[in-house]
Amino acid sequence: MENKIIKLLKGLNGSLLGIGLDNELMLDAINENDNIDLCYLFSNAKIRGKKFNSYGKGKNKTVNIKKLRKYFKKKSLDNVVCNYEVIKKYIRGFVSNSVYINRNKLYIYGNLKDLESLEEKYKRYTDDIEIKKEKDCFLLTVNNKNTKVNFFKDTKYKVIDFVNDTIEFITDLLVN
Numbered sequence: 001m002e003n004k005i006i007k008l009l010k011g012l013n014g015s016l017l018g019i020g021l022d023n024e025l026m027l028d029a030i031n032e033n034d035n036i037d038l039c040y041l042f043s044n045a046k047i048r049g050k051k052f053n054s055y056g057k058g059k060n061k062t063v064n065i066k067k068l069r070k071y072f073k074k075k076s077l078d079n080v081v082c083n084y085e086v087i088k089k090y091i092r093g094f095v096s097n098s099v100y101i102n103r104n105k106l107y108i109y110g111n112l113k114d115l116e117s118l119e120e121k122y123k124r125y126t127d128d129i130e131i132k133k134e135k136d137c138f139l140l141t142v143n144n145k146n147t148k149v150n151f152f153k154d155t156k157y158k159v160i161d162f163v164n165d166t167i168e169f170i171t172d173l174l175v176n
Helices: 002-011 024-032 065-071 084-101 112-123 151-175
Strands: 014-019 036-042 077-083 102-111 129-133 137-143
Touching: 002 024, 002 077, 002 102, 002 137, 014 024, 014 084, 024 036, 065 084, 077 084, 084 102, 084 112, 084 151, 102 112, 112 129, 112 137
Parallel strands: 014 036, 014 077, 077 102
Antiparallel strands: 102 137, 129 137
8 A cells, every 4th residue: 555655646746735644755755756846744754855844934833633724725735645543533623624625636544444434524525535445454535626615514514423423432431
């Protein structure tokens, strides 16, 4: 799966937001790609290169994944590439925020066991979803070109997700 993601990063163009891309091969693929104009990375890797911007002057500044709308304008990024393990605890708000800030494609990769719930959450916004599976990994591609964001729709889905997470938490407590 790592090779597919590296190949994908070499073929991107425009602006890029990378969340959780800590692999050196991935960072090198981004740095070698001349079609990427601007790249924002939220990761723990040491970043060197002219394309990488990290919201701060001279130092890396921590940006809360919950508040991506505050830092990026509506449909301002061409591509978003995420590691699901990094965004897992913020997924309730990240789904609507990623649709809001992305104007082209969103790529999420991770473990296969988490795919069903993630696919269900993105199907609320668009039906243009492509899934590539391997042994225990997946690559979810969401096309956000014709996706529209609505405040009331986002709020409704956040409430539904909160209630479902609460019920799941309570049942886990009772069962264990």
